[in-house]
Structures are given as C-alpha cells and as structure tokens.
Amino acid sequence: MELIINKTQNPRQKPDYSNLGFGNYFTDHMMTMEYDEGQGWHNAQIQPYGPIPLEPSANVFHYGQETFEGLKAYKTKDGKITLFRPRENFLRMNRSNERLCMPAIDVDFALESLKALIMLDSEWIPTEKETSLYIRPFMIGTEATLGVKISSSYLFAIILSPVGTYYPEGMKPTNIYVESKYIRAAVGGTGAAKSAGNYAASLKPLKEAKEKGYSQVLFLDGIERKYVEEVGTSNAFFVIDSELYTTPLESGTILAGITRDSTIAIAESQGIKVNEVPLAIDDIFEFAAQGRLEEAFATGTAAVISPIGQLSYNGNDIAISGGEIGKITQSLYDSLIAIQYGDAIDPYGWVEKVN
Numbered sequence: 001m002e003l004i005i006n007k008t009q010n011p012r013q014k015p016d017y018s019n020l021g022f023g024n025y026f027t028d029h030m031m032t033m034e035y036d037e038g039q040g041w042h043n044a045q046i047q048p049y050g051p052i053p054l055e056p057s058a059n060v061f062h063y064g065q066e067t068f069e070g071l072k073a074y075k076t077k078d079g080k081i082t083l084f085r086p087r088e089n090f091l092r093m094n095r096s097n098e099r100l101c102m103p104a105i106d107v108d109f110a111l112e113s114l115k116a117l118i119m120l121d122s123e124w125i126p127t128e129k130e131t132s133l134y135i136r137p138f139m140i141g142t143e144a145t146l147g148v149k150i151s152s153s154y155l156f157a158i159i160l161s162p163v164g165t166y167y168p169e170g171m172k173p174t175n176i177y178v179e180s181k182y183i184r185a186a187v188g189g190t191g192a193a194k195s196a197g198n199y200a201a202s203l204k205p206l207k208e209a210k211e212k213g214y215s216q217v218l219f220l221d222g223i224e225r226k227y228v229e230e231v232g233t234s235n236a237f238f239v240i241d242s243e244l245y246t247t248p249l250e251s252g253t254i255l256a257g258i259t260r261d262s263t264i265a266i267a268e269s270q271g272i273k274v275n276e277v278p279l280a281i282d283d284i285f286e287f288a289a290q291g292r293l294e295e296a297f298a299t300g301t302a303a304v305i306s307p308i309g310q311l312s313y314n315g316n317d318i319a320i321s322g323g324e325i326g327k328i329t330q331s332l333y334d335s336l337i338a339i340q341y342g343d344a345i346d347p348y349g350w351v352e353k354v355n
C-alpha cells in the first residue's frame with residue numbers, strides 16, 4: 001500500500017514546551033487509513049490534523065468497537081529521534097483488535113507510516129528534560145448502522161502530542177485507594193485489550209477515590225475482590241523481602257504493559273528476583289505490618305514508573321517506604337529512562353531509530 005502525503009498549508013502554533021502537561025496539544029499532521037470488508041486496508045495517508053467526518057450512526061458511537069495504543073518518541077542529545085519498542089505496541093493492538101472483532105493491521109506498514117509522520121512533524125518533539133512526543137494510534141468501527149453487529153468498515157489513525165514530564169515537581173509517591181466495590185475487568189472480559197470501554201468504566205471509581213483524597217485506584221480481581229490487578233491504567237509492582245512481585249498475565253484481566261515487561265527484564269539483569277504471582281491485598285497489608293513490604297510502584301508509558309507512597313484498604317492505611325521513593329523503584333526508573341533517552345547502552349534492542 002502506498003502512503004500519500006498531503007502537507008498542511010496552515011502550520012499550527014507550537015505550544016510553550018516548558019508547560020506541556022499531558023495530551024493537551026497536537027501536531028500538524030495525522031496518519032489515517034481505511035478498511036472495508038472485501039477490500040481490506042486502503043487510502044493510507046498523512047494529512048493535516050483535524051476533525052474526522054463520521055456518520056452519526058457509526059458503530060463506534062453506539063457499540064464501541066475501539067482499540068488504541070500509547071507509546072513515545074524521543075529526541076536524544078545528538079539530535080536523533082527514537083522510539084521505544086514500537087513493534088510491541090502494534091502487535092498488542094492486533095491482539096486487542098482480535099478480541100474486539102476488528103481487523104489486524106500490518107505491523108511493518110504501521111511502523112513505517114508512524115516514522116514518516118514523526119519525521120514530518122519532528123519539530124514538535126520537545127527536548128526539555130523528560131519530555132517526549134506521545135503517540136496515540138487508534139482504530140474505530142465506522143459502519144453506519146444501528147444493528148448490533150461487527151462493523152464492516154474501520155478507520156485507523158495515529159495522532160501525536162508533545163508531552164511534558166509527568167513529574168514537574170520531581171517524582172512524588174502517590175496515595176492509592178484500594179477499590180473493593182468496583183472492578184475493572186473480569187475473567188473472560190476485555191481487560192487485556194486496550195479498548196475504550198474499559199476506561200469509560202474506570203472513571204467512576206477514579207472520581208470517587210479522588211473525592212476521598214486519593215490520586216489513583218488499585219483494582220482487585222473481579223471474582224474474589226482479593227488479588228491485586230492494576231493501578232488505574234498502569235501495572236502494579238511490590239518489593240517484598242527485596243524481591244519484586246507483580247500480577248501475572250494469565251487471567252487475561254490485566255493489560256500486558258510494555259513498561260511492565262521492560263521493568264521485569266531490567267530488574268532481572270540487576271539480579272533482582274521477579275515473581276509473577278497473584279498477590280492478595282490482605283497479604284500485602286500483612287507484609288507491611290511485618291516490615292517486609294519495602295516499596296511499591298506502578299508502570300506505564302505515560303508516567304514510566306510511579307512510586308506508591310500510601311495504600312488505603314477498607315479504612316486501613318499503610319505508608320510504604322516511609323512515603324518516600326524506594327531505592328529499587330528509583331534505580332529501575334533511572335535505568336529505564338536512560339535507555340529510552342539514549343543516555344545508556346540498550347542491550348535489549350528496544351530502541352528503534354527513526355532517522
């Protein structure tokens with residue numbers, strides 16, 4: 001398939017790069033392609049960023065066939081542009097698409113299109129410390145019908161957003177509300193897919209936790225409300241007796257985070273034992289009481305590694321690492337961003353060059 005490039009005649013105003021926040025600004029261009037049953041993917045183009053025309057009866061507005069991804073591009077000190085494990089994102093999108101009965105994309109074509117888009121908008125990549133260009137690929141069902149059925153047509157798009165550091169005032173441990181009423185995903189559901197509905201359903205628990213003064217929610221499993229699943233839209237890690245513990249992927253209820261996978265690999269390379277086993281919330285509180293819960297953190301592309309300073313469960317609160325950033329947490333964060341920003345050797349082949 002050919003990628004047609006249609007450049008904007010009206011470049012947009014660049015934002016103040018020292019105060020970007022997350023996901024507030026978008027670059028000059030977007031990449032789009034369309035799918036129709038019988039025809040497959042076609043009409044791939046890079047075009048000016050702007051509104052997408054859709055029928056009011058389009059599938060996505062009513063039955064929510066939608067998947068998305070999130071990854072970042074970086075400018076290294078020597079002016080090179082890099083991506084972090086981008087193939088993993090497109091492969092994961094195809095797994096999400098499979099669950100939502102949506103068509104697969106060609107991973108190589110998506111990656112080449114993304115690189116062309118980034119090169120065209122390369123001036124939008126911020127260079128201030130710990131800033132990056134956030135990349136949001138997504139796909140929606142576009143068939144115009146109110147029948148509950150698998151859409152016969154789709155739109156795939158990639159948009160780009162320059163983002164600031166997640167920690168403008170330095171990395172601060174978060175206080176987390178352990179959610180015992182609402183769940184995020186159930187066995188057999190769509191928890192392992194990055195699909196809009198999961199996030200729509202998580203907004204109410206997050207709202208209620210924020211009203212109680214917490215910044216995020218830790219979700220428990222949907223059957224027993226006993227085992228740790230995820231922290232908001234990031235994967236949960238605990239350091240107990242100097243070993244790392246994280247939720248296994250087998251249940252299909254958590255998202256297989258690429259930051260999670262990278263963190264596990266780096267920890268193992270530093271000689272830290274990593275246990276991918278179900279962790280009961282009662283046991284975590286018990287370990288804390290025994291002084292064996294040393295650190296906790298959450299991983300995801302946006303914040304990379306976010307230290308957890310406090311957990312609240314059924315009215316009981318525990319402080320972790322004395323509310324400070326733990327040593328292992330800090331070391332894993334430093335190691336990971338050094339690879340992502342090209343400040344350290346990448347022994348894993350994770351960094352993909354764009355130029």
Ligand SMILES: *Cc1c(COP(=O)(O)O)cnc(C)c1O
Pocket residue numbers: 070194230232233234235255256257258259260299300301302
């Ligand atoms: C995106 C996401 C993550 C983190 O995945 P990364 O690949 O590390 O960004 C974790 N949990 C949920 C629910 C997510 O949507």
